[in-house]
Amino acid sequence: xxxxELIFLxxxxxxxxxxxxxxxxxxxxxxxxxxARAAFMEAFKVFSHPRCVNCHPAGDAPLQGEDSRPHxxxxxxxxxxxxxxxAIKCGNCHQAQNQPGLHMPxxxxxxxxxxxxxxxxxxxxxxxxxxxxxxxxxxxxxxxQLCRQLLDKTKNGGLTPEQLVHHVNxxxxxxxxxxxxxxRNAPPISHAEFVHKVQEWIDKGRACPR
Amino acid sequence: xxxxxxxxxxxxxxVDAEPEKPLLWVLREDLGLTGTKYGxxxxxxGCCVIHLxxxxxxxxxxxxxxxxxxxxxxxxGLSRDxxxxxxxxxxxxQVPQCGYCQPxxxxxxxxxxxxxxxxxxxxxxxxxxxxxCRCGTYPRxxxxxxxxxxxxxxxxxxx
Numbered sequence: 001x002x003x004x005e006l007i008f009l010x011x012x013x014x015x016x017x018x019x020x021x022x023x024x025x026x027x028x029x030x031x032x033x034x035x036a037r038a039a040f041m042e043a044f045k046v047f048s049h050p051r052c053v054n055c056h057p058a059g060d061a062p063l064q065g066e067d068s069r070p071h072x073x074x075x076x077x078x079x080x081x082x083x084x085x086x087a088i089k090c091g092n093c094h095q096a097q098n099q100p101g102l103h104m105p106x107x108x109x110x111x112x113x114x115x116x117x118x119x120x121x122x123x124x125x126x127x128x129x130x131x132x133x134x135x136x137x138x139x140x141x142x143x144x145q146l147c148r149q150l151l152d153k154t155k156n157g158g159l160t161p162e163q164l165v166h167h168v169n170x171x172x173x174x175x176x177x178x179x180x181x182x183x184r185n186a187p188p189i190s191h192a193e194f195v196h197k198v199q200e201w202i203d204k205g206r207a208c209p210r
Numbered sequence: 211x212x213x214x215x216x217x218x219x220x221x222x223x224x225v226d227a228e229p230e231k232p233l234l235w236v237l238r239e240d241l242g243l244t245g246t247k248y249g250x251x252x253x254x255x256g257c258c259v260i261h262l263x264x265x266x267x268x269x270x271x272x273x274x275x276x277x278x279x280x281x282x283x284x285x286x287g288l289s290r291d292x293x294x295x296x297x298x299x300x301x302x303x304q305v306p307q308c309g310y311c312q313p314x315x316x317x318x319x320x321x322x323x324x325x326x327x328x329x330x331x332x333x334x335x336x337x338x339x340x341x342x343c344r345c346g347t348y349p350r351x352x353x354x355x356x357x358x359x360x361x362x363x364x365x366x367x368x369x
Contacts, residue, residue, distance in 0.1 A: 072254065074339050074340050075336040075339035076336075076339075077336055085325075085336065086266075086318075086321060086322045086325055086326075086333070086336065086337035087259065087266035087317075087318035087321040087322055087340065088266075088336075088337065088339065089265065091265070092265065092267045092268060093253040093267075093268050093271060095271060095276065099271050101252075103252060104253075104271065105252075105253050123273070123275050124276065
């Protein structure tokens with residue numbers, strides 16, 4: 001990575017010498033773009049991990065396990081709101097916390113409301129797929145594809161980049177990825193590092209890998 | 211231990227229980243309602259399905275705390291007089307063999323019909339996929355759900 005940067009820097013200096021200066025801003029922008037892309041690629045290790053992919057599937061049903069296989073023997077469907085359908089909605093089995101033991105349903109609570117437990121949803125699980133209108137697919141996405149999708153407000157649930165950072169920093173469903181229950185692996189970087197990389201990607205101009 | 215208050219089959223009840231105790235065991239052991247069955251304890255088989263605020267839930271993994279302030283309906287409370295369309299259809303089609311899974315099957319079926327008056331075979335395949343039956347009564351379950359839909363829609367007459 002350092003070698004690539006040095007070659008790039010050398011090329012840029014040559015261009016600046018030939019053009020007689022005025023390229024400092026261009027250089028800074030290019031450096032930021034490289035940093036942004038690098039930060040996104042680090043965050044992509046989380047986005048592409050089963051803890052995220054399993055509930056951001058390409059199809060109409062959730063996945064499970066480290067191998068992202070179809071969810072048990074149930075014929076699950078997303079439903080229009082992502083909550084599932086009929087007698088096998090997500091919240092029919094999943095609870096507000098992980099159930100103890102191997103192969104038991106994981107769970108997560110509702111987000112805090114004004115810093116405290118949301119009394120309207122006390123004890124209720126918040127476990128669901130994205131809604132059908134905005135499926136927010138992570139499964140089999142290339143880094144550039146996912147990057148552009150995350151920035152597209154028509155596809156990301158209407159989030160601004162700042163709201164995206166807030167979401168990955170505080171949403172219990174995201175936090176669950178690092179407390180997934182027995183038999184499930186957490187993503188390869190810490191939650192703090194993940195949030196830092198998403199913030200860095202945003203701060204450095206949100207450039208996407210090609 | 212905590213005091214947890216909820217409505218059970220239309221009546222208010224108060225239980226002293228650990229908040230994490232599965233609702234299945236509160237119903238069976240603390241409240242004496244043994245119609246809801248234990249099959250796997252892992253939310254896979256569907257034997258333990260009951261209704262919580264009209265939604266089907268798996269009571270073997272649901273902490274009793276989640277029922278606080280809500281309406282719980284068990285198989286015993288599906289109707290007062292066995293006149294629920296699902297119960298009538300189940301009797302008419304003679305669905306059960308050993309019967310162990312049937313409370314959960316019926317509670318899931320009732321939930322399906324509450325959400326869709328005339329489910330298709332594909333709907334039934336999906337909706338009932340979480341209720342297992344070792345006796346293999348699935349064809350009769352399907353017929354009974356269609357029959358229950360007819361009864362609920364006024365095509366069955368009163369018993």
